[in-house]
């Protein structure tokens with residue numbers, strides 16, 4: 698197994714800028730400024746040219762799921778910094794108020810009122826994972842439901858993903874059930890309580906893109922184990938965390954195996970004080 702799990706604690710350290718130790722502190726942001734990092738009124742999106750200097754199909758993540766589950770969400774890192782490390786991914790926003798979808802280098806925020814926005818680059822995110830997605834396999838398939846997707850992913854990938862992280866992008870028309878949480882109502886409110894108040898939405902025959910990651914069970918404290926998908930519609934008006942879905946006819950399924958994973962561990966007070974299950 699070639700997985701290298703890097704835990705980077707020195708956020709601002711340029712010493713971490715080697716070819717392997719590649720965290721948020723690695724200095725990519727200066728060469729790949731998200732536009733909103735310079736101008737807080739502009740939606741956050743990464744720089745295409747600089748993004749292409751990033752290695753393909755590695756995941757860079759801010760914080761980890763154990764911390765998010767414990768409700769560590771009042772601060773984080775700027776979304777502009779996240780977008781300097783990938784063009785596809787998912788996450789959440791401060792106080793778990795909404796879902797994040799990163800598609801083609803743009804970070805979208807889906808809120809519990811059913812709206813979608815593009816927050817400025819200086820907006821904090823308490824949890825996000827991104828990759829520079831370069832599909833290793835392009836397949837076409839029909840998907841009966843979420844578990845059917847999980848069952849057949851290796852087939853569409855054309856290889857064994859049993860012990861592996863993977864990233865994917867699915868484009869097509871869908872029937873789906875998605876959610877967006879309205880946010881914590883007190884500091885360190887656990888995610889389970891927040892999600893218990895989430896708003897759910899059903900959509901039928903909606904055209905759009907699913908993005909997401911497969912996380913092996915051994916990494917369940919780092920990211921959500923199993924398959925985790927967020928959706929955004931082609932017209933960018935509907936988005937959220939995918940609870941259930943089925944394709945309407947055949948959809949395009951692009952997959953990449955991920956062999957390298959970087960995690961930036963938070964250092965703000967709330968993180969230090971939290972208790973993890």
Ligand SMILES: *[C@@H]1O[C@H](CO)[C@@H](O)[C@H](O)[C@H]1NC(C)=O
Pocket residue numbers: 736737738739
């Ligand atoms: C920031 O972006 C807004 C909207 O695009 C623009 O009106 C403004 O001039 C920009 N400010 C700077 C300093 O670039």
Ligand SMILES: *[C@@H]1O[C@H](CO)[C@@H](O)[C@H](O)[C@H]1NC(C)=O
Pocket residue numbers: 771772773821965
């Ligand atoms: C969040 O963290 C940033 C960077 O460390 C800091 O500038 C900001 O004041 C913090 N915000 C809150 C609400 O703690």
Ligand SMILES: *[C@@H]1O[C@H](CO)[C@@H](O)[C@H](O)[C@H]1NC(C)=O
Pocket residue numbers: 832833834835951
């Ligand atoms: C998959 O399709 C994309 C375009 O959507 C293309 O850039 C890429 O080369 C294809 N990859 C493979 C492995 O066929």
Ligand SMILES: *[C@@H]1O[C@H](CO)[C@@H](O)[C@H](O)[C@H]1NC(C)=O
Pocket residue numbers: 841842843844845
């Ligand atoms: C998902 O789809 C598969 C294949 O059609 C089916 O066997 C299974 O019962 C479905 N599961 C759920 C939960 O609907």
Ligand SMILES: *[C@@H]1O[C@H](CO)[C@@H](O)[C@H](O)[C@H]1NC(C)=O
Pocket residue numbers: 851856857858859
């Ligand atoms: C992956 O490889 C292992 C070891 O050969 C095997 O047990 C497992 O069934 C394989 N999984 C798939 C989906 O092929």
Ligand SMILES: *[C@@H]1O[C@H](CO)[C@@H](O)[C@H](O)[C@H]1NC(C)=O
Pocket residue numbers: 882883894
């Ligand atoms: C949090 O929200 C729930 C549901 O709206 C409510 O029952 C609970 O009292 C709220 N807690 C606080 C501390 O506001």
Ligand SMILES: *[C@@H]1O[C@H](CO)[C@@H](O)[C@H](O)[C@H]1NC(C)=O
Pocket residue numbers: 874897898899
């Ligand atoms: C969405 O569909 C599911 C399953 O059909 C149903 O249980 C749920 O009540 C629906 N939710 C909404 C918000 O319509």
